[in-house]
Amino acid sequence: MTDNPRHTRPVILGQNQYGKAENRVVKITRDGDTHHIKDLNVSVALSGELNDVHYNGSNANCLPTDTTKNTCFAFAKEYGIESAEQYGIHLARHFVDSQPSIHRARIRIEEYAWERIAGSDGNSRFIGADEVQHSFVRKGQETRLAQITYSAEGDGEAKFEVLSGLKDLTVMNSTNSEFWGFIKDKYTTLQEDYDRILATSLSTWWRHNWTSDEQRMPQWEKSYEQAKKHILQAFVETYSLSLQQTLYQMGSRVINSRSEIDEIRFSAPNKHHFRQDLSAFGLENEAKDGAVYYAADRPYGLIEATILRDGCEPHIPVDMTNL
Secondary structure (H helix, E strand, O other): OOOOHHHOOOOOOOOOOEOOOOEEEEEEEEEOOEEEEEEEEEEEEEEEOOHHHHHOOOOOOOOOHHHHHHHHHHHHHHOOOOOHHHHHHHHHHHHHHHOOOEEEEEEEEEEEOOOOOOOOOOOOOOOOOOOOOOEEEOOOOOEEEEEEEEEOOOOOOOEEEEEEEEEEEEEEEOOOEOEOOOOOOOOOOOOOEOOOOEEEEEEEEEEEOOOOOOOOOOOHHHHHHHHHHHHHHHHHHOOEOOHHHHHHHHHHHHHHHOOOEEEEEEEEEEOOEEEOOOHHHOOOOOHHHOOOEEEOOOOOEEEEEEEEOOOOOOOOOOOOOOO
């Protein structure tokens, strides 16, 4: 009796990385009596010449994860946090350039926004709503995201990849959305709808075409605010026949408006709102009259799409936005 030949083949090490995850870095900048807060959740992942630590436990090429944690806090003090992207660029470059055994560093950041609480102002005036009155964004809004990868492997030129993004941006159109003309088979019970609520909680990443110091670096804060603005404006201004159509319009608006962005990927769980059947109580419940809806949290339709500048190749992993 012989062993299964599959069990006699050599075992080799595949992709691997290590680092310190979820370092909660809060930086307070004081400008006289005015304070500014940057509140980040920072995760570091390093890879390189790390075969020996896996094969025989040698730590000679291993920078301790505790050191990566300390570096996150020290860099926040030493260099400040101008933006999540700029801070991540500093960290990623440092880990690769300072350690011969480390060839690639990925810094993933969540940023939590703080809004000032304004004092009372007796002279404030109410500003009326504009023409569009059917689009809403939840207070608290999104968590900002950034991922910076710096690679200097082999004899190739060291390069950055900078992704920005957001998650949990919940938006709603209470009209100007339809869904009809879809495939119907013997299992279909969904009715066509010509006046429905369209609501989703957006998660999205977009990729900048800046890859090295030889290029002009984007203004990261402005770029983020503008990308978010275009996403929301496209959501408001699209008469939607499907959530897929809306995602494409949002992505197209960002690509066409921001020259520094070549790719954007969306993950959009459809937050279904179904008109409640009130006929048992002798009540009609039509959208045109102001309907009552049942908000279903699950199961939900999950719509995902990547939108690219023409001629560009996709780089954002398809599973990054499927949270």
